[in-house]
Amino acid sequence: MEQLEQIRVQKLKQIRELGYDPYPNTYRYTHTIGQVVKDFAEKTAEQLEHGKQKVRVAGRILANRPFGKAGFMALSDGEDQVQVYAKKDQLPERDFQLYHLLDIGDFIGVEGTMFRTRTGELTIYSNEITFLAKCFLPLPEKWHGLTDVEIRYRRRYVDLVVNPEVRSVFIKRSVIIRELRSFLDERGYLEVETPMLHPIFGGALAKPFKTHHNALDMPLYLRIAPELYLKRLIVGGLNRVYDMNRIFRNEGISTRHNPEFTMLEFYQAYSNYTDLMDLTEKMLTEIAEKVCGSRVITYDDQPIDFGKWTRLTMKEAILKFSPEKITEETLKDRAAVERLLKQLHADVDSRMPLGTLIGLLFETVAEAHLVQPTFIYDYPIELSPLSKAKAGDPSLVERFELYIGGMEIANGYSELNDPVDQRERFLSQLQARERGDEEAHQMDEDYIRALSYAMPPTAGEGIGVDRLTMLLTNSTSIRDVILFPHLRPE
């Protein structure tokens, strides 16, 4: 409200009149608040009394309990908090006047000596207060805090000030990203940067954001996946590469979908999809242990054990979770599959090929049951225009997806490296596009040309970093793991 703000503007004026610089350009502290808390944690009141150690710390005032000629403040540097005691006869008169002009949210620097209060709390007995910055807008009320999710996302800066668990989620996110990098770096992978602006969007089945380059007067698309560029690098002899960065998909927004999200894609020459399943098990188990301190985590009230991994073919998963008793023979019968799907109220299109129907059946009956880490492998070829066909069964490809907590976390496959087959797959995608499938893959002649120079056998995988972060921070909304999630304009 205007009035609250005006009062604080007046206070800043008075602070200036006392002779303080309202916006000083630095403060030299001797300790972070964390160091203070740690260094003096073991000291008794008597030890502190005799030691009289001087400290200078800086931070934001989060609470103030004044009473007449003294008062206590809670000072936070974002990471840690410490109590500050301001007492009239121990401070210069000007500093004590300043104390009465301070508000919750202001930044100050404090010089003083450490002591313990009667209740034993470690506290800085201040002998100097330095004004650092004024907070004009009131912080949320201390007891309930900030809970309105919309304001939390719109004003993430306030959310971070008052909700320590939010800070901890984003610190974990940063650790996850660092650990993913170091896991791959240790194994000889090279991090590369590939274009964000694509003249032909590809590498995934999704709708893109379209933009325009003025000087060249040409349409460009924000990338939906870095895949095709990474494989061009494999052709060029960069045998292990990864790209961890943003991708953009022009689709619905939900608790599991943000229009821009972070994808780790990595490619490894002379390997197949089984190698990547092995690698992924190791990678995610290590990261869960590093981030959560245990192989067993809790997600959405369910225990998830990174010590127990399962691998099922898509068909096995369907048979296992189908409510109706069916056999593998049933899945070869298009009419039977269609009937099953209709019973389950799935959206069936009579033009869909059998493989697409099987994929749909899997999603309908099995996906939600996949809480423990489970690889689903051997996908119908129709769903996977970039994967290598399975030796001995041309209807399937060597592809897997990893499900944890009912969410799709990763997707990997043995890469199709036959340029002739790749051209045919693109052509059949074009047919799907003509049937109205906006997400079907485009033809990419240069990619086929790259494969025509020969790509060694290669396996590649994408890991949804936001989804993985949700899992490891027990967040059920993707917005809780993205600092500034997409919102409609205010």
Add this chain to the structure above:
RNA sequence: GGGCCGUUAGCUCAAUUGGCAGAGCAACUGACUCUUAAUCAGUAGGUUGGAGGUUCGAUUCCUCCACGGCUCACCA
């Protein structure tokens, strides 16, 4: 896009069948030199998301709109 729920003071929430719009915290004034959700006394703070309708009277009932949450669909 569909369904359900929601929007009241800076924040968290009340308001009976449709009958004077309230509390706690935050703020302001005063008291208080070891408090920690400090305490005590007092003051101020509102076009009840917006527009329209029904009614003597609407926070309350109806319609439309905006925004948000959850969920389903699409997707990762």
